[in-house]
């Protein structure tokens with residue numbers, strides 16, 4: 001599942017940040033989900049709960065922000081505001097370009113508990 005690998009990447013990043021800051025653990029996480037990531041906040045939360053059962057982010061609060069984006073269809077020019085990427089234009093049914101997912105998850109803010 002896409003969301004699992006995204007969260008796994010996030011957990012690795014969190015471990016680095018905790019180490020760099022000599023913190024004890026992560027208390028809260030604010031994530032921004034790229035609208036073209038194809039990742040669903042609900043599934044991200046489930047994946048996070050799975051990976052954070054123990055370790056540095058155990059019991060941490062996860063806040064997810066998924067901004068709307070305007071997508072424009074190449075074929076008919078229709079524009080639509082979407083929270084998540086869907087694979088076709090609602091007007092004419094043409095396929096829309098898929099992002100490479102490089103901006104799938106952005107770590108916006110972290111609250112750390114210090115020693």
Ligand SMILES: [Zn+2]
Pocket residue numbers: 073074075076077078089090091092093094
């Ligand atoms: Zn269209």
